[in-house]
Amino acid sequence: MNLQQYVSEILEEVKENGVDAVKKYSKQFDNYDGDFTLKDEEWDIDEQISTEDKEIIDKIIERLQIYHSKQLKEDIFYSNDYGSKYGLIQRPINRIGIYVPGGKPLPSSLLMVAVPAKIAGVREIAITSSPKDGKINPYIIYIAKVLGIKEVYKIGGIQAIAAMSYGIGMKKVDKIYGPGNQYVNEAKRQVFGEVGIDSLAGPSEICVIADETANKEYVLNDLLSQLEHGHESKSFLVTTSKEIYDFCDQEGVERYLYGTIEECADKTNEIAPEHLEIITKEPEKVVPLIQNAGAIYLGEYTPVPSADYFLGVNHVLPTGKAARFSSVLNVSDFIKQISIAKVTREELLKERYLGIRLAEVEGMNQHKRSMEVRE
Known part of the structure; x- marks a missing residue:
């Protein structure tokens, strides 16, 4: 069985069987069959990380915030001679998922995604990561706490991508970010369209x-x-x-x-x-x-x-x-741009011949009628 088919079958099984399938593959791949969400006591990792390391992470977060905050763009509005108004408005993605590899924990990857996401104004962030010996790396939990992220799930691999994409064991996300192995990359590729994805990262x-x-x-x-x-x-x-x-x-x-x-x-x-x-x-x-x-x-x-x-x-x-x-990940990757227009009667009646003719060329008669019917 090739990689594409292997990943497809797991995604489909999770989609059909939900939490039971996620638990099945978590036990198979991560030797974990417990709850996906963290218990209250699992958020208490203060004694697992030194004060010095906490200060280092805090300083790195501060440096990331300074750099990425300068990337924010303002909405664009302008008026023309007809008095019509045009623009481009910015809206953050509502809910994202961040995949953090758990085999070799990469807290730096979480920082690089979560900080610009927060600056962009993303409202909901879910983190998934493979548990090791039943636990999430304490540095990942600490970063989540500092950034005010309240959702961390003990799920890794293909099943994590499926869970985020289909809303299994959590609320469905709108877009998935974060690096992974070939199985995770293939899973991201296959769920694209169901959700957005950042990229398919290859070797460094x-x-x-x-x-x-x-x-x-x-x-x-x-x-x-x-x-x-x-x-x-x-x-x-x-x-x-x-x-x-x-x-x-x-x-x-x-x-x-x-x-x-x-x-x-x-x-x-x-x-x-x-x-x-x-x-x-x-x-x-x-x-x-x-x-x-x-x-x-x-x-x-x-x-x-x-x-x-x-x-x-x-x-x-x-x-x-x-x-x-393609570009480096930046604040705009967490923001949707929406065009906006308010056209005056004068402009539409005077300039609509442009659209009417193009509609004729394309054979779109109702498009043409929509513009012609206005008086």
């Missing part, structure tokens, strides 16, 4: 553009950092320095040597990396040459891991060349 990627001024130790360690995510992760060096090219001859690092920075930029745009570091004499001057990258980090002191954890920029990025057409 890093590309470093470096010239002869770059510190070779910095470059190599940054290239190796993303390979830590797993054997499918990708690491690219694009350089004008033979010394750095030779120094970074390591397993897993794909290297390219060019004569000019312009050629390096062209290759980088072809790669369209998730993360791009530019470590050159004047990195800002390279930025205009870059068209395709999930995120750009400039200079020797902006390594990707710093952005992954504490800078405040978002680390949920397009992978697998999707940077050609």
Whole structure:
């Protein structure tokens, strides 16, 4: 049975059999057959996290809030010479689900999704995560408490995506966010349309553009950092320095040597990396040459891991060349834009010939009549 069929059958079973199916797969995959929701005492994790760690998380949240709050957009309204009014209004998604991998807990992923969601004004947030030994990672619970999120569910894997999508054991969500393994990704792909999804994240990627001024130790360690995510992760060096090219001859690092920075930029745009570091004499001057990258980090002191954890920029990025057409997760991903118009009689009667003719071209007679009938 292939992956697509395997995931489809589990989704369908959960849809048909509800909570019983979720419990079946939770026991099978997570060795857990208890309640999905947290008991009151399970929210009390103060003694499980040090004061220092709480302060660190609080500071990271503050940095994320500062960066993402600047992304909020105002509604747009304008009037034309006829006195008609047009605009674009912003409305937050009402309810979202955040999937947080539980096998190797990733509280940073929760932070990167939940903080901009709260800033956008999302009213309801449900977190799902696989329990380990029957428990949710205390850092996930702490972040939920700090951000005022009251729903955390002990559900992981395909069954978690199904539960959020179909409203099994919880209220149905409108859109699902968060990374997962190939099974979770396939489940997200299949439920798209039933709910919205953020993206289908692939293996982590890093590309470093470096010239002869770059510190070779910095470059190599940054290239190796993303390979830590797993054997499918990708690491690219694009350089004008033979010394750095030779120094970074390591397993897993794909290297390219060019004569000019312009050629390096062209290759980088072809790669369209998730993360791009530019470590050159004047990195800002390279930025205009870059068209395709999930995120750009400039200079020797902006390594990707710093952005992954504490800078405040978002680390949920397009992978697998999707940077050609996709963007970093930001506040707008949690907001719907709705067009609005109020047209005066004068404008409709004078300009409706435009729409009438197009309706004629398309053979849409009732569309035409709708515009013609008004006096």
